[in-house]
Amino acid sequence: MSLGEAIATARRARGYTQAALAEQLGITQAALSRYEHNLREPTKSALGDIAYALGLTPDLLDHADRMQGALAVGAHMRRRATAKATAWRRLEAQLNLYRLHALRLFDAVELRIELAVPWFDPFEYEPDTAARLLRMQWRMPIGPVRDLTGWMEAAGCLIIVADFGTNRVDGLSQWSGNQPLIMLNSTPPTDRRRLTLAHELGHLCLHSQGVPDDVEADASAFAAEFLMPADTIRPQLRNLTTGKLHDLKRHWGVSMQALIERAFRLKTISATQRTSFYKKFSRLGWRTHEPVSDELAPEQPRLAAAIGQALIQKGLTESEAAIICGFSPDNPDNPFLNDMTRLRLV
Numbered sequence: 001m002s003l004g005e006a007i008a009t010a011r012r013a014r015g016y017t018q019a020a021l022a023e024q025l026g027i028t029q030a031a032l033s034r035y036e037h038n039l040r041e042p043t044k045s046a047l048g049d050i051a052y053a054l055g056l057t058p059d060l061l062d063h064a065d066r067m068q069g070a071l072a073v074g075a076h077m078r079r080r081a082t083a084k085a086t087a088w089r090r091l092e093a094q095l096n097l098y099r100l101h102a103l104r105l106f107d108a109v110e111l112r113i114e115l116a117v118p119w120f121d122p123f124e125y126e127p128d129t130a131a132r133l134l135r136m137q138w139r140m141p142i143g144p145v146r147d148l149t150g151w152m153e154a155a156g157c158l159i160i161v162a163d164f165g166t167n168r169v170d171g172l173s174q175w176s177g178n179q180p181l182i183m184l185n186s187t188p189p190t191d192r193r194r195l196t197l198a199h200e201l202g203h204l205c206l207h208s209q210g211v212p213d214d215v216e217a218d219a220s221a222f223a224a225e226f227l228m229p230a231d232t233i234r235p236q237l238r239n240l241t242t243g244k245l246h247d248l249k250r251h252w253g254v255s256m257q258a259l260i261e262r263a264f265r266l267k268t269i270s271a272t273q274r275t276s277f278y279k280k281f282s283r284l285g286w287r288t289h290e291p292v293s294d295e296l297a298p299e300q301p302r303l304a305a306a307i308g309q310a311l312i313q314k315g316l317t318e319s320e321a322a323i324i325c326g327f328s329p330d331n332p333d334n335p336f337l338n339d340m341t342r343l344r345l346v
């Protein structure tokens with residue numbers, strides 16, 4: 001990532017237009033545009049002004065060229081077709097910016113990674129085979145995945161939870177070197193967030209290199225097998241009733257709609273039964289708000305905050321730690337120095 005790209009990415013991540021940022025900096029839009037297109041290099045003090053206006057350190061932008069590979073566009077994103085381009089482009093810019101932060105942080109803090117996110121060649125492995133292999137590799141217990149976030153963080157996934165300001169984008173993910181990075185929307189219910197996490201995990205395992213045609217279907221198939229392994233869940237999906245769906249949701253931590261889809265794919269319900277469940281759900285208003293979601297154990301990322309705490313424990317002040325993270329000390333949106341109580345809200 002060039003310096004110009006880093007400036008443009010950070011500006012988009014903060015939701016500024018070129019004109020708005022230029023105005024705040026007291027420079028012309030043409031001058032900012034020249035910086036962003038690498039036609040002119042900002043002086044040290046100009047770069048400082050830009051960085052601090054964006055809540056970052058100049059160093060973060062200045063070292064962007066250390067990031068291997070080009071700016072990631074087309075990050076794997078779980079979003080609806082109706083999501084506004086302005087909204088998801090901003091999220092994509094945020095993900096790219098977090099990649100820069102992560103790059104710096106993992107120089108400063110050594111992570112003890114117990115597990116790994118492996119790469120499976122999607123031309124060789126079916127998504128559900130990959131999901132089964134991953135569960136074996138991680139030696140996960142049979143049955144529901146408790147604390148999915150904990151498992152993924154143990155494999156080094158950096159999960160940043162934020163309010164996306166739209167309910168039309170659930171999450172996005174990207175490798176940053178060897179570091180898997182995921183952004184997760186804080187607003188959907190726990191069961192939906194779990195499915196998104198497993199879906200993004202599928203992308204990270206399957207789509208880091210060669211990308212087959214229908215990556216969305218593959219990632220969803222991976223997520224379904226990972227969270228609801230066919231061998232274990234199939235017998236439980238026979239003779240489904242609404243009451244049974246309630247119980248299964250509590251047990252497996254996935255939505256009733258995901259369970260119905262699973263049952264349909266595993267052929268324990270017919271297409272007609274599936275339709276009649278959905279009609280009933282529509283009548284009850286459950287297509288938009290399912291019951292039981294509030295009772296599920298929340299998925300709570302800890303890794304980002306733990307990195308900040310590790311810096312503090314090294315004897316750094318909060319300001320010094322913020323600067324190492326690439327954030328200006330007064331930026332309240334530093335996920336590495338958010339206190340755990342704030343994280344607990346999500």
Ligand SMILES: [Zn+2]
Pocket residue numbers: 076077078199203215216219
């Ligand atoms: Zn996806």
